[in-house]
Amino acid sequence: MSELDLRTAAASAAPVRRARPSVSEIFAMAFVLFLAVATVVPGLLSSIDPNAIAARDAFQGPSPEHWFGTDESGRDVYSRVIAGTSTSLLIGVSATVIGVTLGLILGVIAGFGGRILDFSVNRTIEVLFAFPGLLLALLVIVIAGPGPVTATIAVGLSTAPGYARIIRGQLAGIRSSGYVESARVLGHGPRRILTRHILPNALAPLMVLATLGIGQAVVWASALSYLGLGAQPPSAEWGAMLSAGRTYIGTAWWLTVFPGLMIVLTTIATTILGRSLTRRTAGRR
Amino acid sequence: TPGESGSTPVAGGTLTYASGDAEPTCLDPHVGGNYPQALIAGQFLDSLVSRNTDGTIIPWLATEWSVSDDNLSWDFTLKDDVTFTDGTPFNAEAVKVNVEHLKDPATESSTGYLALGKVESVEVVSDTVVRFSLSTPDSALLESLSQPWTAIESPAGIARGMEENCQAPIGTGPFLVDEWVKQDHVSLVRNEDYNSPPADAKHDGKAYLDGIEWRFLPDSASRYAALQAGQVDVIDNAQPDTIAAAEKTSTLAHLDAPRPGASNRIELNAGRSPFNDPAVREAFIRAVDVNDGIESLFFGSAKRSYSPLSSIEATGYSDESLFGTDLDEANALLDSAGWTERDADGYRVKDGERLSLAFPVSTNQSIPAEQSLFEQIQATAKDAGFEVNLSLLDLSSWYGVLGENNYDLVSAPYTKVGPDVLRILYHSDGIIPAPSGYFANHSQVSDPELDALLTSASEISDEDERAALYEQAQKIILEGFHILPLYDQQNHFLLGTRVKDARALPTVSTPTFYDAWLSGQ
Amino acid sequence: MTAPDTLLEVEGLSVSFGDTEVVRNLSFHVSRGECVAIVGESGSGKSVTARSLLGLAGRGSRVTSSTLSVAGRDLTAASERDWRRIRGSQIGLVLQDALVSLDPLRPIGREIGDVLRLHSPLSAENARSRVLELLASVGMPNPERAITQRSGELSGGLRQRALIASAIALDPPLLIADEPTTALDVSIQARILDLLADVKSRGTGILLISHDLAVVSAIADRVLVMKGGRIVESGNTQELLALPREEYTRRLISAVPTDKPRRVPLVPDAMPVPAPTVHSTQDAMAPVVLEARGLTKSFPSPSSPFLAVDDVSFTLRRGETLGLVGESGSGKTTVARLVLALAPADGGAVLLEGGAFSELRERDRRPLRRKVGAIYQDSLSSFDPRADVRRILTDASELAPKADRHSVGELLDAVGLSPAVAKARPLHLSGGQRQRVSIARALAARPDVIVCDEPVSALDVTIQAQVLDLLDRLQAERGLSYLFISHDLGVIRHMSDRVAVMKNGRIVETGDAARVFDHPQHPYTAQLVADAPRLVDAL
């Protein structure tokens, strides 16, 4: 860009052009909105009681009356899928929150606690990494017994080392970054640097990561439910529904397909959102 | 009958059996004694006697038997040319060792131990004659001895110690344990010297099959898919919908072999509040609706039962009138029992306590359809103001909950040949645990009249009198609303077309592959 | 103008990306043994032109031309296959980003060998010896070893040599070199230029692209001046430099700081720099604001600790600029960091206005820090990515004494930026604007001393000229003292009152700027001065 006439150029350089959302981003937003509605006001999306049993109506295929068909007890699969949103998302989100919080604590200790703490946290992370995913979760379940709460904690714990490692790296990067250095050179104090520069810059990407993580947490949590170690029937949790429906895979495909689809779509949507957030926040850098 | 064919059997081939039951932790059915053990043990162990389809006892390892007049001494004459697969001879001494093994607390037997509860001692009369001395008469002795949990093992095998004997028990059966790859399969190979089939077997001599690959395939969908794909020849624990689907095909055969003994039922724990009140028990039974559920969940493969006993037990007594669903009556009963108030959730309350029922369900013992049925019961019971707390538990936690008397409802299948199962399940002695911790009287019925009926029925040898006593006993159980019968213990096998002449033994309905052969071999 | 030995003939070349035409109607030619240079500011379309000559203008580009022929072969309608045949064999290209233009995962030998593999039937054995020969010819110190090394294991100069070797592997008649010396130290730059001259003398036509007129003047026979995608002026190098016809060319020439006396504006029509309010040059009476005493700093390394700064001492008086010059890795930045007390020194001390600075505890030093400002080469990374210009400047001015605070508007005005910039994030500013914001931030805290570490190295000559003028003006207006670090002798000479020359962590020579440059005492300084390309040589 020519800077021979700086004063005029500056005015046009300032405004930031926002990229128009792509088709996939629109889909992702719409789906997340749908999930949000299903979580907060499920009644808006379905008027049928998800737990209303009607044995005579069992195993009906999808129809205008029952969009996703009925299950083995004649319950409406669509309204159960909707009702399951809050459970599944609650588990996914709480697990992510646990993971991120633990990761943040570990990461911050490592990032700010001096060499010895950094070293020990680093080793801790390494050790936790040696219990891959589900394995750590299963160990937690052996200790605390199965159930949705345990499953949530288990998934949260098993994702924590990943977050911790990323946060640590992020903090280290920010701490040695040019702008922190220049704030120091200007004479700003450490607390101000921490609150004005380091934390805001470390947290933004963390939120993005967390968005990406929710989808995977939902998948892992539903895997535990599927194995009978997480949420249990008749609670309308996607993994548990899937697990129950799999028995009838030959007779009633809709019992497996729809909850599975919800898990897949949720993961896809959060991934798309997380990625576009990454792109947008990265664009600033 | 499925698996029957007009053509001549051909020898050879290995049959693959896929079991959905839990993998046994010990292959010796003397230890503990559950159905998964019975399923496989029947392939390599023979019992002293067997049972015909009409319920009469027929010879197996014992050729004949007689009982003394006081009904306290039984003499069994044994086949004289049988050897165990380790080469040691089968004789009266072996029978004695087996009974002692079963009765030794160190064996941790529960099923066999209970079955032989009245056997005081065993005496070797001669090499081929063995005498059982009883403490009290036992009309169920022959039935007890027909079960796989009391099957005869090589004394030399037993002497190896529990650990080794669990790995590969040695019997006289048509197959022997070649290898047990834990968590995967057991390889059974033919016993080339087999000469002791039960009296109702179709042929003599050794089995047609070279061997059996006994796989553990816990996932029911995979199991059925494997059968469809021809990867396995026989599956057990077939799910209701797959049974219905299989019956529509020409390539799969269905072998329906309801288990003997008790029906599948929900027991109401009278040993603690609120079910210590008969009115509450009746209210519960009147409140819940199971018929629609059974129909839809089981795709017509299960028939509603109104009896404590399996439909294959000739002495079974049922009374449908007691089990009609009637919500109004249930409400009236509860009101009169003092459960008058309802809380915000619609559950009944008395003295500030909610009408809550703990219902621990063992995931190992209930198929998904049954668990769904329990959910439906939970839903219908709510209308009357019952809160049913279902909890799905693994087996050991489930035993734990039962042991702590922390349950109000429980469904615990019990398989035993003959009506004497009633004594085990409903005699007040059954509230005391066996050495392994198992206790059978989950409904905790403690009724002296019932105890007396069951005791005398077990001692009387006259069949008609015996039947009358059992009918009376069943009446007491049903009319006391101690149980909610559901259906026979489901025992469905699906067979691929190449499997011929496989059948279930009329004892505890375990499959036997002695006569079986593979076509196109 | 087509001579019989014309290698490259371009007529009416236009390149556009989408709707924007970045190269417009370009016509020129290169003959055998001739070096034609294209100069112009950043973004004027030099690289795009170079790449389109090989059909590599880039994704989404549209290239049209009425004539495009290389060695007599018409390429206006060349297919991808045709292009592939031309590339490497007829035209060699040395890309602009020399440091990253070799695959970091493949040995140099393979990278160079690829050209031979693709265009000649040489056996593997012969190809290898040819590669060795090539590497030797470009002055690679140890060719046998070099062919097994990957680009990451070579220094910038050696990488550039390898890249040139791969471009001339098949002796293509035409070599296009896009900024071949941009990333290099002066001494290495001089070697590379020698190498190109050597190639030229062998009859190869060279199209040399550079933003640096001084470099161009040393080797080019003819110069094309590009601006906004057009050639605004062209002609014989000597004539063009001596008698530029176009205003733009004149500006380019005058922006070159080399040999321009101190305080003479580099932008022709700019106002002359006012006389310094606090006169300092050679004024021994001006107080010393900053003093470094025996600074030493070493870094741990696998074998023995590596001494990056070794006993460095200097003084800086009020209103004075001390230039610190030296080749890459000589320890200039490390000195700057020690002065700023960003890293603890192993030995020695930095004193501010005669009092302790570097030896204070961080808490005690913090109030003093505002007096020592800093401007960095990579100003973008010195801004919080989340902050806009306003926040950056207010954050800094909060540190100035209460009575003496600048408003954001004042600061922007002082560095010649429009108030509209306040709302922008640095990422969306141009390099020159960013550097101005960075200067404004340094000013905001009301410093006495500003440490400038390569403040203009990332900028175009013309913009560099504006920034240097700005720094000069601010110094005069405010009596600032600069510790001015650069590897560019021209810049140092123009900006400094006194100069310190660094080599391997030590200051080898220090003194009055004019004296050091005109009469270097140390052989290293002499070498540096000799290697620096100077416009005047050509004049």
Added chain:
Amino acid sequence: MTPGSAGSRPAQRSRGFRGIRWLLVRLGGAIFVLWAVATLTFFAIRLIPGDPAEAVLGGPGSQASQETLDQVRQDYGLDLPLAVQYLNALGRLLTGDLGTSYALKVPVSDLLGAQIGGTLVLAFTALCVAWLIALLLSVWSTGGGRVAAAVGQGIELTSAALPHFWLATVLIAIFSSTLGWLPPVSTATPAGLVLPTLTLAIPLAGFLAQVMRETLLDTLDAPFIVSARARGESERGIRLRHALRHASLPAISLSGWALGYLISGAVVVETIFARPGLGRTLLQAVTLRDVPIVTGVVLLVALVYIIMTVVTDAASRLADPRLRNAEAQP
């Protein structure tokens, strides 16, 4: 002019020496991690409510007598002070002894020794297949215009989002039940390996392809690619000789993580396909609270994981000289 920043000094010590030093440091770290995993598991397991002796006797249902419990405690060394038990366990670990299963009453090392092969075969086949799929997918989606890019990204996203248990069900429904091409239950035959492998590989391939595509795109824009083109290199040559190498680097370094992911997935997959292996064993042990097996599996998987990360790190180091140089210059 911008200053050169790559003034690389000659390596102070020979490359071989640095390699060995690196390996020793890594191995030391690996042993530490293994010890820490063992210790952590040992103490975590003590948190399990209930008496381990009771667990040996079949859980709380056993209601075993005091003498039997005491006997078991003595047999399993559960009556010793915790520190002694810990040291004993470590000592036994050093000899490869993982204790005796509570439920199955057989040595855990024998049991797991028989199981680990199946899991490793499955995991490594899946890893290779995932690699292959990811490679093909990313090459295809970066080389075929906008439609291919969009479709490719869609496939990646979707496959990465597929839960194993769902995918397994769908694959069985399609390839076994409907088409009848492949056995639904895993056997020793190669055909039996297909579905479990695909189940594990497809989601992983989604992840890997995402990473590979991004690097591939970055790489294809890199100056050295232009440089290669300027030499007359063909599109295929560009991909084969340059881009793919770069794209596989992050995938290589992800392989350690990927193996952990696959072993996690094996828990589900082995159960559904009835494949003998660590995952299925672990799941059964978890439901039976069979502590020694759980401990054994955890340790074994940690060992495999650690070995894998050392190997992938070494591979990355070999493939990417930049890593080696980065160490030399802190």
